[in-house]
Amino acid sequence: MDALLQSFFNIDVLAEYWPLILHGLGQTILLSVIVVPLGLLGGIVMAILTTQKNNRYRQLAVFLVNFFRAFPPLVLLILIYSGLPHLGVRLTPLSSVIIAFFLNTSAYYGEVVRAGFLSVPVGQTDAARATGLTYLQTIFYIRLPQAVRNVMPDLLSNTLEVVKLTSIAAVVTYTELTQAARVAQGLSFNATPIIAAALLYFIILWPLVRIISRQERRELY
Amino acid sequence: MDALLLQFFSLDVAITYFPKMLRGLWVTIQLAFFIVISGLSLGLGLSLLRALKNRLLNFAIIFFADLMRCLPPLTLMFIFFFAFPLIGIPLSGKVAAWLALSLVLAAFSEEIFWTAILSVDKGQWDAARATGLSFSYTIFDVILPQALRISIPPLTNRTIAITKGVALASAVAVPEMLGEAIAATSYSSNSTPLIMAAVGYLAIFFPLTLISQRIESRIRWSL
Numbered sequence: 001m002d003a004l005l006q007s008f009f010n011i012d013v014l015a016e017y018w019p020l021i022l023h024g025l026g027q028t029i030l031l032s033v034i035v036v037p038l039g040l041l042g043g044i045v046m047a048i049l050t051t052q053k054n055n056r057y058r059q060l061a062v063f064l065v066n067f068f069r070a071f072p073p074l075v076l077l078i079l080i081y082s083g084l085p086h087l088g089v090r091l092t093p094l095s096s097v098i099i100a101f102f103l104n105t106s107a108y109y110g111e112v113v114r115a116g117f118l119s120v121p122v123g124q125t126d127a128a129r130a131t132g133l134t135y136l137q138t139i140f141y142i143r144l145p146q147a148v149r150n151v152m153p154d155l156l157s158n159t160l161e162v163v164k165l166t167s168i169a170a171v172v173t174y175t176e177l178t179q180a181a182r183v184a185q186g187l188s189f190n191a192t193p194i195i196a197a198a199l200l201y202f203i204i205l206w207p208l209v210r211i212i213s214r215q216e217r218r219e220l221y
Numbered sequence: 222m223d224a225l226l227l228q229f230f231s232l233d234v235a236i237t238y239f240p241k242m243l244r245g246l247w248v249t250i251q252l253a254f255f256i257v258i259s260g261l262s263l264g265l266g267l268s269l270l271r272a273l274k275n276r277l278l279n280f281a282i283i284f285f286a287d288l289m290r291c292l293p294p295l296t297l298m299f300i301f302f303f304a305f306p307l308i309g310i311p312l313s314g315k316v317a318a319w320l321a322l323s324l325v326l327a328a329f330s331e332e333i334f335w336t337a338i339l340s341v342d343k344g345q346w347d348a349a350r351a352t353g354l355s356f357s358y359t360i361f362d363v364i365l366p367q368a369l370r371i372s373i374p375p376l377t378n379r380t381i382a383i384t385k386g387v388a389l390a391s392a393v394a395v396p397e398m399l400g401e402a403i404a405a406t407s408y409s410s411n412s413t414p415l416i417m418a419a420v421g422y423l424a425i426f427f428p429l430t431l432i433s434q435r436i437e438s439r440i441r442w443s444l
Contacts, residue, residue, distance in 0.1 A: 007308050008304065066434070067427070070385075070422075070426035070427040071426070072385040073385075074391070075415075079416075082403065083416070086410070086411065086412045087229075164294075165293065166293075167294075167296055168295055170392070171391075178296045185299075185303055189307070191303065194296070201292055201293060202291045206291055209287050213332065216336055217339070
């Protein structure tokens with residue numbers, strides 16, 4: 001029991017490495033604030049393309065969405081970070097992460113928003129067009145707001161996944177929360193930093209998990 | 222242009238590292254298989270326990286599910302791989318990866334199973350109990366068959382998403398496909414092994430993604 005306290009909940013170690021862990025937390029939040037909106041934007045574009053009438057763009061978009069949904073994000077990230085330098089393109093860890101996440105999360109958000117678009121009755125589009133709204137106005141004022149509301153639980157749960165996924169930036173040495181904890185653990189030979197990181201993830205994400213559970217259950221009734 | 226092409230699609234490099242990559246593929250498939258089996262069974266077991274409506278038990282299950290849904294699988298792997306040895310429980314990379322992803326899959330699938338069980342009409346419970354079926358008969362023969370049907374689309378989606386995390390095991394020194402590819406790439410200073418790993422992962426997951434999409438649309442129409 002004492003050994004557990006010493007290695008997992010050591011106040012001295014925590015105090016010493018707290019600044020590093022806090023820096024990591026800040027970077028995790030920063031990454032999320034960059035990649036979530038970018039992914040949403042990409043996802044909306046993909047959803048618009050994949051719900052069009054059948055044409056070449058639609059087919060390409062459907063393929064891209066399926067392709068990047070099947071591609072493990074870590075493999076993608078490593079390919080961009082360690083593979084591209086052989087092409088003469090050397091990217092920083094941050095830009096590699098942003099590119100990999102953009103490709104991955106656009107595909108996932110794309111699927112979610114597409115389901116949202118499909119849930120909006122066609123009559124809405126017809127009516128909007130009949131009143132003289134342009135194609136883009138119809139999308140952004142009529143279809144998208146309803147689509148987003150209809151798939152809110154899925155959007156939130158995808159966002160939870162994206163925030164958690166920022167942890168893979170650790171693999172390309174970007175000092176977000178997981179990597180900061182790992183470095184601190186290596187320096188201190190003590191597990192407290194990793195446990196602290198896990199607790200921090202729990203504290204920032206738990207409210208989101210609760211909201212998602214509640215919304216999913218409400219959908220049932 | 223040729224030199225560039227050779228950096229990513231060199232036949233020589235591909236042939237040299239093919240045996241290693243194949244071994245990596247096998248590790249990937251094994252890990253994925255065990256994660257799916259243990260994750261889904263634990264998830265189903267927990268959702269059934271939750272149907273017993275024991276307050277203390279439910280509290281523990283909900284806490285477990287919430288915690289495992291909040292923690293990134295990679296962070297969890299690091300806890301098992303780097304932290305557990307410090308309290309005298311050394312775990313190999315494979316075990317750490319299997320444990321982390323199984324627990325995450327268990328948490329998500331428990332929620333899916335439980336939501337599905339809740340969505341079965343309450344009249345089914347009442348009717349089954351009124352005809353004299355015991356609690357376990359009601360659950361196993363009446364409720365579960367209906368609940369499982371509802372849970373299949375979200376379950377396949379989630380299972381595929383979490384199983385793709387097997388690639389994370391390369392971060393705890395497991396020689397699965399990505400791990401082998403990273404090693405081979407730095408030995409040969411050539412990106413071909415990374416492309417091979419990407420192709421290997423796509424060969425596993427692209428068909429699965431398409432199948433899950435088909436299942437989803439078929440079940441949506443038949444409900």
